[in-house]
Structures are given as C-alpha cells and as structure tokens.
Amino acid sequence: MALTATGIGSGLDISGIVKVLVDAEKVPKEALFDRTEQIIDSKVSAIGTLKSKLSTFQDALAKLSNGDNLNQRKVSTSDSAFFTAEASKSAQAGIYSIKVEQLAQAHKVGGSHVTDASAPVGEGSLAFTVNGKSFSVPVGSTDDLSTIAANINNASDNVGVTATVIRSDAGNQLVFSSHSSGTANQINITPTDNTGTGLTDMFGGANLQTLQNAQDSIIYIDNQKLTSSGNTVDGAIAGVTLKLTDADINKTHTLTIEQDNDAVKENVNAFVKAYNDLIGSIDKLSSYDAEKKEAAALQGDSMIRSLESQLRNIVSERVDDGTGGSLALYDIGISIDRYGKMSVDDNKLTEAITNDMGKLESLFATENSGIANRLDGMVEGYVKAGGVIDSRNNSYTSEQQRLDDQRAAFTRKMGQLEARLLKQFNAMDLVVAQLNQQSQGLADRLNSLPGVIKQ
Template sequence: MASPILPGSGLGSGLDIGSIVTALVNSDKAAQQSQITKQTSITTAKISATGALKSVLAAFQTAMDGLNKADAPAFSGFAATSGTPATLTVTSDNTAVNGSYNVVVNNLASSSKIASAAFAGGASSAIPTGTLTVSQNGINYAVNIPSGATLQSTRDAINSTLQGKGITANIVTDANGSRLVVGSTVTGAGSDISLSGIAGLAVDGTTKMDGTATGAGYISALAADASFSVDGLAVTSKSNTVSPVGGISMNLLAGGGASSVVTVGTNTTGLQSSLQAFVDAYNKVITTLTAYTTPSLDADGKPTVSKAMTGDSLPRNLISAVRNELVNVPSGSGGNGQLAVLAQLGIQTDQKAGTLSIDSTKFAAAMAGGMSGQVQSLFSGSTGLISRMSAAIAPYSQTGGILDQRTSTLSNTQRDLTNQQSALDLRVSNLTASLTAKYNAMDLLVGQMKATASNITSFFTTLNAQKSG
C-alpha cells in the first residue's frame, strides 16, 4: 500500500508535512508497537523452548526404551560370549553364572517344505473348487478354493489365509511343469506339512518327492530336531534357539559338528557402557532445561538477560520429578547390602549443574563387591528406575500432555499478537491518511491566505504609488 504522506514541504505553508505526520503517527503507535514486539519475541522464544524440551524428553524416552528391551537386556550382570560366532551366538541374563561350556552342533533344526505334482499349464493351470486342507503338527487349516481358481490364485489364497501361521506358498517351475511349493518357519521333527482335499494338490509330507511329473512329497529332507551337545551331554531341540544352560540362550547357526566355547563372565564393561548411555541421556535433559531457564550473567555474576523459561514453574517441576526418582528407594529395597540407588554404583550428581557422572573407581569397587547381578533389577521391572523415570516424564511428553498444552496456549497467544499487529497496522494507515489529508488542507488554506495577503499588499502598494505621483 502506497504511503498517503506527500514528500517534501507544503507549497502553501512551507512545512515538511511528511515528517510531521510520520512523527505524530510514530508517537501514537510507539507504546502499543513496543508491547506487541516484546510479547511476540517472548512468545516465539517460549514456543521454541517448549518444542526443544519435548524433543529432548522424547530422545530420553527412546534411550530408556533401548536400554529396557527384554530381548536385549542392557543391564545384565553377566555377559556370555561365543568363541565361534559363525557356529552360534549367545546371550545371558542375571541368572547366569561364571563358567565355560564346549558346545558341538551336529545338525540344525529344520522345517518342512513340500511340492505338489507338476502342472503342465504353469501358474495359470486350473484348480478344482473346494477346500484345501493344510495340516501340520496335528492342526488342520482350511483354505477355500473358489470357482475359476488357478495355481497362482491358490498360492495367493494359502498365503492370505495362513498369514501369521508361519506357512507360505509359492510356485516353482522345473522341467516337468509348475509345482505348488509350501514351506514353514516351524522347525522340529514331526512338523511336516501335508495337503489334502483338492485333486492334483494332495501331498503326503512324509514321502520324498521322486522328481517325476506326477511325484509329490517333501523336498530334500523331513523336518528335523536340532542335535547338539554341551560338554559332551547330548541335547535335542525342535528350535535352533536353545537354553540348555541356566541363564544362557544360544542361537545355533551351523551344524555338521561345528563347535564353539561359550564363556560367561561378569559384564563389567557392558554395564558401564549402559550406565553411561543412561547418564548421557539424562544429562541432555538437564542441560536443555538449564539452557532455557538460567539467565545470562554480567561480569559481576549478576543476572542480566532472562531466558525463555526463566522463572517458569514448568521446568522446575519437571527437574524435581526426575531428580526425585534418582534417589527414590522402592519399598523393600536396599537392605542387607542390596543395590538400591545409583550412588552405590559410583554415579554422582554435580551439585551446581545437576548433571550425573560415573566415578570409575567406585563403580569398579561395586562390581568387585558383587553388585553386578543387581543392576538389572535396579533399572528394570515395574518398580525399576526406567519405569519410574518414564512415569515421571510422561505427563509432560505424552500427546496432549503438559508440553502440548503449553504449546497450544502459546500458539493462541501468538495468533492473538498477529491479529493485534494487523489491527495496529490498519489503525496506523488510517491515522496517516487522516493526518495527511488535514495537513494538506491546512497547507492549501495557508497558500490561499498568502495569495490573498499578497493581493491586498499589492493593492495598497499601487494605491500609495498613485497618491505619491
């Protein structure tokens, strides 16, 4: 929008109308504009700080979730290692004890895979209507084969119906034609698959396929159990994931007499690494809160510039909530030398910054004192530190929680300030136009009066000249 203020001096009055109007308008809007600008800056900073705080809490929760995985215990007091990872991998929990075990894997557990007779017409071969029964481990699964079905649509029907049962079908074409091949993720002797109910698709899963066009049966071998030994003691299992030794889980990867020595020892390095991961994630929360609450200091150490959340009760309450859990001792814990608080592991708090750090010497002493097996219970479980810490931050970080509500309120304030700015801009525009019109009218009137005065003066000058003559 073009400015209604005319540049330069008034032709009649000689006054700088533009400067006068600008000065008057600026004087009128200054107080309100200053307030809007200040509040907009504060609100924008608070929105940014609230978003940063929610982000760091989400990262903290993700880190805690990672440390609290049931299938990968981060705080296990003992660590099991496999001397030959290509033969088997191993994990342990807090019930494991120090020791070593020689494991020899004779053969792996295998699953069933069967093939139907060959269809010369390929994947588009017609399949009779009816119910195909897929049997495994004494359980029969019914698959409906509708009118007009083909070998391909039959495959798709099996996959759709038995999704989640570990049974899948595909089509394999050999020299004799296309065959329906059905396999399973279920391993172990007796888990062989068989098909019945549809002409041309019947398969006895205990009969080996002979390779002819009409031949059907299992491919390669029947489903089998894993066979292995631990220190010479023979063990069989329907699965390749086995737990023959208390507190130790092994995943068998290679058979044929492959061997590996499994060793279990105190998980000192792993525990310290997991504790450091927790400490780092916690410290990130504290340093973020500090950055948005602690004002800048001058050379004398006196507060000068406030931060976005300086004096705000929200971060104070959050800090109090998370710090309380660090020293909270669950009921029934801490007696008879039991591990109950982080300080017993050498984790200490910086009294000024509020951050955590690990004293390596004290940590080593705790491990030597037999506390390694108790770290898992300190952090995990319904009363563990991770569960309690998650509950402490949930009211702030969850969807619709305190931080989301704060963001919503601030966004409303920001929209209101935007509306106030628009209203002020409109008022300034109207006032500028009004004052400019008035000063221009005044300038015109002054010009007219000057012209009249000039005429009168000229008249009397002429009259005096005539009298003198």
Template structure:
C-alpha cells in the same frame, strides 16, 4: 502505508508530516510490544531447551526400566556359525553345552517327469499343510502343468504351499514345498478326478507307502542335546526357553569331530556400564543447559533468559537430592547412586568413579536391578521428578502455557495498535488536507483582491 501528498495550497509535504506524527505516536507503544514479544519468545525457547534436556533423562530411565537394562545378560558362543544365542534378564548365568543333532526342515514333494505341454484335465486338488487345507479347482481349459502351478500359487486359501516346475532329462517335474518347518507340517495332496486322469500323478498321502509324487525332503523338527542330558525338539531352528530366558538359534549339525558348542550366559556388565554413562551424559547436558539459561555476567551485566528463575534451581536441587537419597526397598548393598560410583563434582556435574563402578558391577551386579528397577526404584524416581516439571500439569508446562497466553495478548495488542495508527493517519491526513484547502482558498481570494486594486 506511505504518504507522499504535497499541499497544493501551502506547498507543504503533508504526507511526510502525517507520517512523522503517526510514527511519534506509534514508537513507544511499538517498542514495548516488540520488547515484550522478544522476551516471551526467548523464554518459550529457553523453557523448551530445559524441558528437552529433562525429558531426555526421563526417556532414558523409562527405556532402562522397561527393558530391564540393569539385569541384562550377554551370550557368547564358541561357534556362532553353528549355534548363536541371546538372553533376556531372566536368564540364569552359566556355561551350556549344545549338541545339534538335527536341523528343522520343511516338507518338499516332487513329481515324476511329466509332459509340460499336456492338458491334465478337470478336477480338484485338496492341498493340506500341517492341518491347514484348501481345495483348488483345475479347469479343463487351464490344466497344463504351468497352469496348475499358477492356480495353486495364486489361490486365496492356499495354506502356505509354494508350487514350481523344473525341467530335467525325464521331463517337467512339479515341486511342492511348505512354508513352515517341523515334523507336524507335512504336505498332503488329494486328487478328486477320474482314476485315469493325469491329475492323479500329483497325489501324495504321507501315511501311505505308495504315492505318485516323491518325498524330496522330509518334514523334520530341529533337535538339540543340552549338557549331554536334555534332549529338546523345536518346529523351527530356534529354541525358546529350552534354557530359561535364552533363545538358541541353530544353523548347522554338530559333528563328532568338532564336538558340542559351548554357550556362555553371563551378566552384561558392558551394557549396564554404557547405559550408566548415557545417563551421566544426559544429566551433564541438562546441567549445562541450566547454567547457560541462568548465568549472569557482572562485567556486561547481561544474564541468561532464565536468570534467577526458581524452576531451574528447583530442578537441579531435586535431581541432586535423588543422587544422595536412599532408595526404599533397594538391596542393603546398594541404596544410593553414590554407592555405585556416581557422584556430583564441585562444579555440579555428575561423574563416574570407574574403579568403584567396576567393582560394584563385578561383585554386586544382582543388586543393580533392585536399585534401578521396579515402580519404586531409582529410574522411576527420576521419571517422577522430571514429570513434575515437564508433564501436562508440570511447572514448566504451566510456565509455557502462561507465556503462550502472553504471546496471544501481545499479538492482539499489535493488531489494535495497527488499527489505531491507521485511524490516526487517516484522521490527521484529512485535517491537514482541509487546512491546505483553506489556505489555497485564502491565497486565491488574496490574488483576486490584488488584481482589482488599482496599480
């Protein structure tokens, strides 16, 4: 709080004097608090950067392990517009011939031409689709063809049947279509109304040859022939595990002229290599962070916020140890990361020997998942190492918690100092004011004495 009071008795600038006294008392304590607070905030930020760089590696390895990245498979179709495919890590590599004999279809019905403006009267329609059914009441005051369409579409128990109306030369036609493909998802419409009711024009029984409505599109399963031997059907145009670990999506029927589609399932070396490059980049980013935080410049005698910190040394040493330590239970042909072509350079970075890696990917791909995957593989080892630093009970978390406590204490010290300085200011101001008042009274008394003395 600024002071500007001027002593009436002494003529001194009391406010300025009090401020200087208070500032002289505050300065060394305030400087210490500010310096310590800056150090705490700098260290919290530094540990945050270190933790983020470590967690990036951990998260990558978790994703690789969860997604079985190092056993990835690729698929190539020579006619993707007709047949496309995707494969998981369980797929057996090979070349497969796919002949698409039939696509899956949903069931569709169409009525004869009807009078769109006529009332069809009261009654009930029971709609069935693949074993799911709903009974829909048609009210006499809402019984035009459009009314019936709206009632069907908005019914809460509709089993998945979409109704619509088209108009052609013969009149208005109702179309009913199922929302699921497959031979088992046939439509049926049972009419509960007098035999003479116009609603009877909407009846359909798939088991009967005589129906009021007509089959516009039959319900069909998709059907493919694999390698000229295995005939496989599916309710949809997707075939899951017809070939182990492979999902096949068909879009067109193959013709005798074009012949079957060839699908090649292979080891996905490109994805694995890109994943390893991701990890190398993540480690090198971590290593650059450690160098920036722990560097020391002898010329300026300035160091990074964590110079000399044992946490950084420990983190780097643990990661480097993982790179050279054999993984127990891994295939004999791939026990360490360096055998895959990944090793540390003289300056501490991790680099890839592409020739060595490409050779391992080409000749020893099946060993990668055994080295990286599982609960004891390299990926899990990286996760555990990082967790020991960044986890709830990790070293970095403990340091951050301690720094947080220091920050709270410094804030408390700041509040205490502010209160003490405010008390000092008020107390000193009162003292100076009292002195100034006393001096004013003395001057008044002196002036009075001078006035009564003879000149």
C-alpha cells in the same frame, strides 16, 4: 532553512510533518511489540532445548529402568558360523562345549510334472494335515496349477502350507512347503477325485515327490544330545537362546557366557552424564547475568523450578532394597554436589557391579520405586503429547496470536491516524492558499488606487 514541499498553499512539507507525528506514536509501540515477540521466541526456543535434553535423559534412563540392561551377559563363541547365542540376565556364567549335528528343515513335496501349467488338473479336493491339524481345498474342473496354489494359500483355515508353481526342465510342478520345520510338521496330502483320476494321478501315493525331508535340528551341549523342531533353541541352557546356522558333527565349538560389567558401567555413566547435561541446561535457561543485567528466557519460570525440584528430590531419596533395607545413589559411588551435579567414584561403582548386581537393579529398576522408573515417569509427564511442555507451547502460541492481533489492530489505527492528519493538513493548506490568494488580490487593488506611488 526553508521547507521544500508538498503543501502548495502553505509551502509546508505536509508528508514529512505527518510522518513525524505518526512515528512519534508508532515507533515506541512497535518497539514494544518487537521486544514482546523476541521474548516469546526466546521462550519457545528455550522450551525446545529443554524438551530435547529431557528426551536425551529419557534415553539414558531406558537403559537403567529394565533389570535386563543392568544385569547383562556377554556372549562369545569360538566359531559364529555354526550358531549365535543371546543370554538374558538369568543365564549363569560358564563355558559350554557345543556340536551341531544337523539343522532343522521344513518338509517340501511336489506333484507330478506337467507340460502345460494352464491346463486343468481334475475335479475334487485336496486335504492337508500338518502336525495333527487339517484343512481341505476344493478343486474345480477348470482350475489350473496357479489357481489351485492361490486357493490353498488364501484358505482361511490353512494350517501351515504354502503352495508354489515351479517351472524346471522337467516341466511345471505344484510344490507344497510346510511353514514350520521339524518332523512333527510333515505335510500329508489326500487327493479326492469327483470325476476321473486327475488329482490322484498328480498328488496321490508315489506320484507325490519328496523334495526336502522334514528334519529336526540335533545339537550336543557338553556331549548331551538335544533334538528340536527348529533352528532356534530356547532353554537348552537356562536363559540362553541358540540360533543354529550350520552343521558339522565333527567340529566342536565353545560358548562362553560371562557378566558384562563394562556395559552396565557404561549405562550408569551415561545416566550421570545425561543428568548433568540436563541440570546444566536448566541452570542456563533459568539464570540471571548480574553483570550484563540480562535474564535467561526461563528465569523465574515456575515450570522449570518445579522440574528441577522434582529431579533433585528423586535422585536424593533412598529406595527400598526389598530386604528391609534401603539404597541411595551414594551406595554405588554416585555423589551429588551442592550445585546438583553428579560425579562417579569408579572404584565404588565397579565394586557394586561386580559383587552385588542386585543392588543396582533394586536402586534403578524396581517397578514404581526404582530411581530410573520414577525419573522416567516424571519426565514423561513433561515431554508426552499433551504434557506440560506441550501446554506451555500452546500458551506461547496463544500469546503470539494475541500479539499478531494487536499489531494488526495498531497498524490499522496508525493508518487511520495518518489519513486523518493528511486530511486535516491538506484542509489547512487549502485555507492558507485561499487566504494567500485573497491577500494578493487585496494588495493589487490597493496598488491600483490613485496617489499610490510604487517604489
């Protein structure tokens, strides 16, 4: 079939020929670039998946690496409107009778009311004493209530007083509030006038009004009275913090503290699930499908082999129990199969939680040697900023940059090749055109010779 054309002189499809020649060199190399980029992308994705699984695993470890999470207490009250309670692992299980007689209050006092809040008060100073500590604020002859309040609140040596201007039907009043509740934190004010009696008339003696009495909280625990300066009461019951919210001496409430075995079991089972998910992800990311002859993104990767080895070593080792003996996961009902997956014997775990909570603490939460702490430290080395995974991602970024540079250089090379071939073929086309022109001229002259018979 005749070629249709761009080559005027030769009749050849020069553009098509050049494209075929360039593609013969370009297509295989670009396919290699694409495969390399696909491999890099799949590794970056795999590393991201691995990091996510490791972070989820760390979340589960956090609930076991602290003894408080392994020795939890469940707190319940008969009426939470009067108080709430929190219990640490040192709290003993028990039932307590509690009455709240009164809540603690912060002391509030106010000066005399004035009609014009912007009018000067006087000149001198105001001295404050709270719980044995004192500070003094100067008052200028032009200072109004707002200025005095700002100077008190901004004083660098303020020992616990907040000043506020309150406007009511009676007029404008400068009010002082103690930062802390309780009778020990009552505010005492001493006005001193340099000229006149303005400060004394507003803040001195009977002119200072009590707006809210300083008051301690009073509670009864099993009919034993306890007075406290605040509404948060620590240590009245060992390991328990009470937060008082309402008071009625005629109402008795029950506080129940018991060991929260269900929460501990939930944390242990969450650890097992997170570990199995992590091992499953590692297996998937590093597998080889013999049937499809396809390798996963991290198949044969030294980093993932090292991670898996460290995980299995830590969970299979025994831990010093602090009494001369040792513990392993198997002792609390967690076994590991030949594929590295964990399973839980619920009865054995329940028995360990119920009868010897200290065993779980020693196994998981012992500083430096506890399984949860060791696993967390090892995993942190992978996921932290600048850790193993960050370093690996940086290497992939460098590979991608090198590939981009190679692509750009190859594209330039192919452009130069195309330009060179076009130039050579166009030169050839010009020569062919000239030869054709000369041939046609020669034929015309021959045909014009005498004796030539034209057919």
